[in-house]
Amino acid sequence: MATYKLNTPISEEEIRNLQVNDVIYISGTMFTARDQAHRRALELYKEGKKPPLEMEGLAVFHCGPIVRKEQDKWMIVAAGPTTSTRMELFEDEFIKNFKVRVVVGKGGMGPKTTDAMKQYGAVYGAFTGGAAVLAAKAVKNVKSVEWFDLGMPEALWILEVEDFGPLTVAIDAHGNNLFKDVQEKVEENKQKIYQKLGV
Amino acid sequence: MKIETLVEDVGVKLLQLAVTKLPQDVKESLQQAYREEENGAGKTQLEAILKNIDLAEKTSTPMCQDTGVIIFYIKAGAQTQNLDKIEKALSKATIRATKEVPLRPNAVNPFTQKNSGDNTGRYVPFIHWEIVSGNTIEITVLPKGGGSENVCSLGMISPGTGVKGLKNFVIDTVMNAGAKPCPPNILGVAVGGGADIAMKLAKEALLRPLNESNPDPELAKLETELYDAANMTGIGPMGLGGKFTVLGVKVDYAHRHPASYPVAVAFQCWAARRASARIHADGTVEYLTHKVM
């Protein structure tokens, strides 16, 4: 278990160096995307068009932030992670096509994403569920917002972040998935617990 | 001051306190978990939680973006006047707090999917009433997050299996919930009554301070047993592994119908927000869960 500070754009090599249980902090550019932004980006890609942001080497954040406009500036009020499993539908294609290097969210992701991360070189960074103030503090600036027509939580918020974390590497680029490991251990512990409870 | 104005002001204050500052017992329990957690990933999560609640407190911002659905519990002294004004006052307090704190609007019409925008709506905020003797009004607010609510579970298990069945149901529910309710959690467990009563008691049990053990020694024993079992699962903080899956288990019960054995499990997340105050007959207000300058 090691701690790394990564600056975007993050290279494939840096990513392949990481193992599950490592802790990372990200500085540079990060953007939020939930279901609808994932879908739209992939549709554009299919049509041969580009999304409004060069995503290679960046971190995508599963988050629907609360954002407030002060004078002419957007300010992040809260930016906790949302449950990532909803993006399992899109993430493998997303990683493949856009070469994002870190996917940030909570709750973990499934085998399709794990495979894509191994193949194309990306990791999943688990951010503490609900830790909205910690996340907001690491956001130094809202660079811009795209696709605002999707609504505040679904829009693509492009953020400048400094030491965003701690993110626990829960899926690495070698096919390891910490959430899956924990689930298997829980399954293993089941009989022992039943025995202890006498059920 | 008129009772409705006083209750409204206290309601706003309670909401603000609840979402920005955890009660001391929860904070201490999280600190202890951090000290004792041996799993690296789990410990990292607990550290982040502690930093987050510290920042929230210092900046008076909600500790989690999901400020929940608002529920009030009231113990109304039978001698108190104007109790009929309280519901309206707390609804107003909720609207005000939504703007002032701010809270995330979380009241959605289940048919039209329209969000009311101010955290009020049909039966929202919900108020649980209890009439007690005396002339004070005690108000507790429980802002209840969605992530932990979604894994609450009710089992109408076979009475033949009894307490064994209860234990089995609780532990299976915890294992199925996994990382979803943002562990470490507090579990409210209640048995008996009927489907509605079991769940009501389970949720109310979440209001009991973590450092108070059950006055009934048998139930206290059951709480410890379930606590140990839940923490043996290895789910850990945020489901990343570790020994702190729960911070506490609180058990309650009601007598049951001979043919039924309802078991309810209510989950609370690490953001175990609650705040209480007592309003005295002379208009003085005493905050019970938080220090107020």
Ligand code: SF4
């Ligand atoms: S489960 Fe609790 S901590 Fe997690 S996002 Fe919901 S309200 Fe916040």
